[in-house]
Amino acid sequence: MAPKKKNIKLKSLSHGRPPTAKKPQSISSKATRTLIRTHHTLQKRRAKALAEGDETGAAAIAREIELQGGLETYQRASLTGQRNERGGDSSKILMDWLSPALSNMRELSTNGLSLKMLEVGALSTGNACSRSRLFGMERIDLNSQSEGIKQQDFMERPLPRDETETFDIISLSLVLNYVPDAVGKGEMLRRTLKFLKPATSMQNPELAEFFPSLFLVLPAPCVNNSRYMDEARLESIMRSLEYELVKKKISNKLLYHLWRRVAGAGPAKVLFKKEEIRTGKDRNNFAIVLK
Template sequence: MAVKKRQKALASGRPPVSRPKERMSAQQSRTIIRTHHRLHKQLAAAQKTGDEMKAKELEAAIENNGGIAAYQAASKQGQANDRGGDSSKVLVDWLVELGVIDRKARGQNSTKQVPLRCLEVGALSTTNAISKFPTLIEMTRIDLNSQGPGIEKQDFMKRPLPKSDQERFDILSLSLVLNYVPDAIGRGAMLHQIIQFLKSKKGYAADNESLPLLFFVLPLPCIDNSRYIDEPRLLGIMDSLGLVLAKKRMTAKLCYYLLRWTGTVRRTRFEKKQIRDKAGMNNFSIEV
């Protein structure tokens, strides 16, 4: 029997279970991550069609795969130095290049500069690279399933909207989060939500035009091997939301972007539209 469709929360289908105690091999962590994403895509499809039986089977499969705890543990191990390192190192490098922070000032007390405010969505650690500048950057970390003290358990989509620039952020980090949202409409909604958390341009001096910024990371296949999204389309979506490209970096597995918030939103609709099709391509998409 078909069930009434309802908007899925970001936390849908993410039951916390006990965390693995032993260090995984690189192959084990990759398998957990890939299986987790595959099962969640199938779950979203089952929920969309109202197939309750299939949805329950997939929820059980997700739990058997370790649930969100195993996924986060695998992701956290991927940030270890011998597994490629933590993605916020790229953000720190870019902030230094843009003159937003001075690497030499790390750990020094400064009365000249009010710390920048950074919201890290999907935070896994309180000791990553962006956390090494406590006098320059004030960190707020949230995640659906907190990994420990210093990370607030919170669904970003349910976080109260800021009422003033004092409650907004200079930097927002969204690393390997958007690809976790189960459907295209939900991803577009998250991007709309993001710009409401970035400070307005009027709050910055003329010599600090780089801010505010969005640090955005996706698995490379999301733009390199999707039927519905490529880089020009992704950047077109971002531009329509007032986010313009400042920096980018591609690796064999990830695409890193730093986008500057202009404060100007153009109401442009991007529907799910097939732009290419080859065997083995994925269906990652964003609708705004």
């Protein structure tokens, strides 16, 4: 008899993340890509099983993930992917974009008033943003790999008590694509607003051009080859959340966006369903749903 299904809601990112396992040996670029793809596929299958109440199936998939090396292996593969020969540190793109405002940022830093940055899914304390010493950095990840990174689920992070606990910029670099379901992706984007400073907080015109903002990095196929997502739809979703596109860069592998929070009466209550906008058997299923 098939196991009885229960209606289980995925309450946090950790529901979609498997346990860690042993450290792997150094692996090639091709093996890295294969490992990451396989890990994402298994993680989505596990999340689906959990959502359907199939605890037996979810446990079996979790064991399969653990045999593949678990979350720690995935993170090490992601760190490998940050090497220069494999795409590099994504925050270098952000620092290049911010070059017109660097003198103002240095002045703030000199006066002990550095802009505050929350890096979600941080894998390293030595990326370009950290090395710049222009940000007051706070780094979090579900499975911290080093000192300086707090082990925390962004979806369970306590809400700011006041504006002093908010940030000028949030980085979601290769994080949103890890969220196991389309509704969860929408909830994560909406939740970033609770941690960003108000749109009118930046008085300096050169800084106000870039802050407060969200630095979003996705695998390019999530937008360019999805049944349910393209650039126009992503921009519509972000506009409904009162984000305005400031910068964009597309490579063969990654899509980089800098979205600035803009002033308004509040995020529009617009419903974005999971609707097919492209056909084709080779498309992926990346989607963002806003309820």
